[in-house]
Amino acid sequence: MADSFSGAGAAIPLKVREFFLARQPILDRSQALVAYELLFRNAEVGPARVTSDLSATASVIAHASQLGMEKVIGDSIGYLNVDAAVLMSDIFKFLPREKVVLEIVETMKVTPEILARIEHLVADGFRFALDDVITDSDDVQQLLPLVDVIKFDLRDMPLSALLKLTPRFKLSKKKLLAEKVETREQFQTCLELGFDYFQGYYFAKPVILSGKKLSPSQLSVMQLMSLINSEADNSDIERAIKKDVSLCFNLLRLVNTPAVGSPRRIDSVTQALMILGRNQLRRWLQIMLYAEPCKKGQAMTPLLRLATTRGKLLELIAQQVEPRNRGMADTAFTVGIMSLMDTLFSIPMEEILEQVSVVDAVSDALMHRTGVYGGMLSLVEQMERIEEAGPMLDNLVDQFRLSSEDLVNLQLSAFEWSDSVARYA
Structure with missing residues (x-):
C-alpha cells in the first residue's frame, strides 16, 4: 500500500509494508522495561540499508492506525528516529505525543529552522533524545536545552570518552541512555557511571554459574x-x-x-x-x-x-x-x-x-x-x-x-x- 507525506516542499512516496520491523527493549536501572526503540529495514534494497529514520519512520507514523503502534509498544514508550525531512513535515498529527520519544539522528545539521521547529514541537508536548552523541559539539550544545535524553552507542565510545562526557550531561540534568550494551560488564560500568537507561541484549545473554541448581x-x-x-x-x-x-x-x-x-x-x-x-x-x-x-x-x-x-x-x-x-x-x-x-x-x-x-x-x-x-x-x-x-x-x-x-x-x-x-x- 502506497501513500505519501508532505514535508520540505515535496511529497515522499511511502510503501507501508516494505520494511522489516524490530523493537529493541530499553530498560531502567532496576532492569524493568520502560520503552522500545522501533527500527526498520528496507526489505527491497538488501541488508546494507537499515532505515530507522526518513521514509521508514514516516511510513510507520503516517499509518499508525494501520500498523498499530500501540500493538508494537504496548504500554511502553516508543523511541523513533527523526531527521530534518521528518521534523519539517506535517507528520506529527499522527503521533501520540505522550507515547513517543523522538531521536534526533546524529547526522542532522542544526539550522535556525530546525531549532525553531524542535522548540515548537517541545512546546506542543513532544519529547526528544539526542542519538549517538560522541562529543559536546556546538550542535549538541544548541540542542541540549530541548532534549530529555542523551544516547551513547557503546560500540563507538571508548571508556575514556564516556568518563569525560557523562558528568557534563548529568550536570545538565539529562537522562543518559547506553545503547548496544551487549555484556553484563558493560551494563555494570554504565550503571556505575550513572546511566539511567540501557538498550541491548545483555539481559538475554546466559551467564553460566558453575554448580547452579534449579530452585x-x-x-x-x-x-x-x-x-x-x-x-x-x-x-x-x-x-x-x-x-x-x-x-x-x-x-x-x-x-x-x-x-x-x-x-x-x-x-x-x-x-x-x-x-x-x-x-x-x-x-x-x-x-x-x-x-x-x-x-x-x-x-x-x-x-x-x-x-x-x-x-x-x-x-x-x-x-x-x-x-x-x-x-x-x-x-x-x-x-x-x-x-x-x-x-x-x-x-x-x-x-x-x-x-x-x-x-x-x-x-x-x-x-x-x-x-x-x-x-x-x-x-x-x-x-x-x-x-x-x-x-x-x-x-x-x-x-x-x-x-x-x-x-x-x-x-x-x-x-x-x-x-x-x-x-x-
Whole structure:
C-alpha cells in the first residue's frame, strides 16, 4: 500500500509494508522495561540499508492506525528516529505525543529552522533524545536545552570518552541512555557511571554459574513438563500439580488471563487439562518459569516478554508455513520459549535438555540452530537484531516463503500476545 507525506516542499512516496520491523527493549536501572526503540529495514534494497529514520519512520507514523503502534509498544514508550525531512513535515498529527520519544539522528545539521521547529514541537508536548552523541559539539550544545535524553552507542565510545562526557550531561540534568550494551560488564560500568537507561541484549545473554541448581519451584515445573512430554496419564499430571499449592495457584491464575482466550473461567486443574489440552498446559508451564522471578521482586519482565514473543512468533511462522500442521506450531512455540532458558536458569542448555525430554528436532534447534525449527529460531533472532542482520535474514525469509508484510503482521500479533501475557503474569 502506497501513500505519501508532505514535508520540505515535496511529497515522499511511502510503501507501508516494505520494511522489516524490530523493537529493541530499553530498560531502567532496576532492569524493568520502560520503552522500545522501533527500527526498520528496507526489505527491497538488501541488508546494507537499515532505515530507522526518513521514509521508514514516516511510513510507520503516517499509518499508525494501520500498523498499530500501540500493538508494537504496548504500554511502553516508543523511541523513533527523526531527521530534518521528518521534523519539517506535517507528520506529527499522527503521533501520540505522550507515547513517543523522538531521536534526533546524529547526522542532522542544526539550522535556525530546525531549532525553531524542535522548540515548537517541545512546546506542543513532544519529547526528544539526542542519538549517538560522541562529543559536546556546538550542535549538541544548541540542542541540549530541548532534549530529555542523551544516547551513547557503546560500540563507538571508548571508556575514556564516556568518563569525560557523562558528568557534563548529568550536570545538565539529562537522562543518559547506553545503547548496544551487549555484556553484563558493560551494563555494570554504565550503571556505575550513572546511566539511567540501557538498550541491548545483555539481559538475554546466559551467564553460566558453575554448580547452579534449579530452585524447588523450577524443578516442580520441569518435572511436570517431563510428565506431559512422556505421555503420562491425566491423573498423574493432576496429582503432580496439586502436590505443589503454589504451582497449582499460579497455573490457574495464568490460564485465566485474556491471552489464553478461554470462553469461560477455569477453576480447577481438571478443567485446565480438559479445556486447554496437554500442549497448551505445557505452554503455560513454560511461561510460568519466566514469570516466577517477577513474583520474588526481580525484574525479569524483559526476558519474559522476549521469550513469549519468540515462542508466539515461531508458532505463527509455523502456522504460515504449514497451516494444517498444528503439531508443528506447538513444537515451534516450545523451541522459541525454551531458547532463553539457559539465560533464565544460568545453566547450559545441554543440562536443561537433560532434565526435560524433548524430541530431537527441538534439541537440534536449541543446541545448533539446525533443522526447520532452528531456521525459524535463527530468523526470529535475526529480526531482533535487524541493524546487524546480514544476508542470512533475507535467505531465511525466502526459505520460509514469507514477505515483509507477512512478517510485520505476524510480529504485531506476537507483540500483542506477549504484552498481554506479561501484563497478567
